Amino acid sequence: MVQRKQYLGKLKKLKDKKIIKVVTGIRRCGKSTLLLMFQEYLKECGVEDNQIITINFEDIANEPLLDYRKLHDHVTKNLHQDKMAYVFLDEIQNVPQFQKAVDSLFIKDNVDVYITGSNAQLLSGELATLLSGRYIEIAMLPLSFAEYYEMVGGNQRDAWNNYFKNGGFPYAAVIEEEEIRREYLMGIYNSVLLKNVVARKRISDIPLLESVIKFLFDNIGSIVSSKKIADSLTTYGRKTTSVTVENYIEALTEAFILYKAGRYDVKGKQYLKSLEKYYLVDVGLRRMLLGDRSADLGHILENIVYLELLRRGNKxxxxxxxxxxxxxxxEFGGDRVYYQVAASILDPATFEREIAPLKKIADHYPKFILSLDELPMGDAGIKQVNIVDFLLGN
Structure with a gap:
């Protein structure tokens, strides 16, 4: 079990702070395990077992607590009278109107509340209004390459090749058999699709939804629009509208399957409202659904780098x-860094194509080209860094 140091460190800093800790992320990215790690840390700090209340709402044994009033009563009855109580509510979105129970627990003295959820709607609408200013979100992703390598060890090149192919879902990293790993990833995909997308959005045309997903998975890192997707699917006999596609994309981003990257005009210093790109939460899901496509090497590398930049707290x-x-x-803390990502820039024409946009930037923020090349290259203060070294923090 790899220590998720980045996320665990945040929870440690927030311990006993009068604020609700909300851990969000796609199913099976490690949220429940993170809570278990933090509970072990609490015990190391002298917290007793009877001070910890933990409820996983995917466990059928806790089904009676899906009523928010019963949940509140159950937790209240088990609170420690004289010491801080640490309350962990896992996959809380399964409880209708859960925010009422959470808010009532939050206002009690000596109660430290931690919740997890697998859907972005957890922090929208009524919850955001009711708990405004009372929570901090810790957005969790599958394993970074650094975390993956810490877990599997061995030859670094082999580890990178496996990570590139299979992604970073924690349990998938320790499954050696290709077929079993594929079935496990398919299980994650189906679980997210059925529980967090189809059921929540009451989608009836599941084949159309899967067609949209395959299109987006096949076009990671490319400029897409709901109209473009609708037109493309209609051409292939799956007639639909841009409004329907837009609703599906919204559901997929809410379920943390997709992440949207907007556009920024460097000269105009403004964010644009169109021509965004989408990246996948884990490249292993893409390979599971679409198979091997070596021609997409550059876009898969882009996807991996994009997620790494998010992990490091960047917009x-x-x-x-x-x-x-x-x-x-x-962008992070008022600073900015520019990145180009390419499989290789050893070819002079490719090097010039990748570096040209960076040379046009007039400001003095750092500029990098990330590639798989081992030989250091650069020009005009623009550095080339090996992607694996970048991912390992070297």
Whole structure:
């Protein structure tokens, strides 16, 4: 079991703070395991077992607590009278009107509340209104390559090749048999699709939804629009509308299957409202659904880098300067870094194509080209960094 140091560190800093900790992320990315790790940390700090209340709402044994009033009564009866109580509510979105129980627990003295959810709607609508200013979201992703390598060890090149193919879902990382790993990833895909998308959005045309998913999976890192997808599917006999596609995309982003990267005009210094791109929460799901497509090497690398930039706390956009595109503009704490991502820039024409947009940028923020090349290259203060080294933090 790999220590999710980044997320665990955040929980440790927030311990005993009068604020609700909300851990969000796709199913099976490690949220429940993170809570278990944090509970072990609490015990190391002297917290006793009877101070910890943990309820997983995917466990059928807890089905009676799906009523928010019964949930509130159950937790209240088990609170420690003289010491801090740590309350962990896992997959809380399964409880209708859960926010009422959470808010009531939050206002009690000596109660520290932690909740997890697999849908972005957890922090929208009524919850956001009721608990405004009372929670901090910890957005969780599957394993980074650094975490993956810490788990599997061995030859770094072999580890990278496996991560590139199979992604970073924690349990999938330790499954050696290809067929079993594929079935496990298919199980995640079906679970997310049925529980977090179809059921929540009451989608009846599941084949159409899957057609939209396959189109988006096949076009990660490409500019897409709901109209373009609808027109393409209609051409292939799956007649639909841009409104329907837009609703499906919204459901997929809410379920943390897809992440949208908007566009930023570097010269105009403004965010644009169209021509966004979408990236997948884990490249292993793409391979499971579409198979091996070596021609998509560059876009898969883009996807991996995009997720890594998110993990590091950045706001990530696609850059535009004149008619050129910059793969990523990463902003954090008032600073900015520009990135181009390519499989290789050893070919002079490719090198020039990748570096040209970066040269056009007039500001003095750092600029990098990330590639799989081992030989260091660069020009005009723009550095080339090996992607694996970048992912490992070297």
């Amino acid at each position: 990530v956009s696609i850059g535009k300067i004149d008619n050129n595109e910059i793969d990523f503009v990463a």
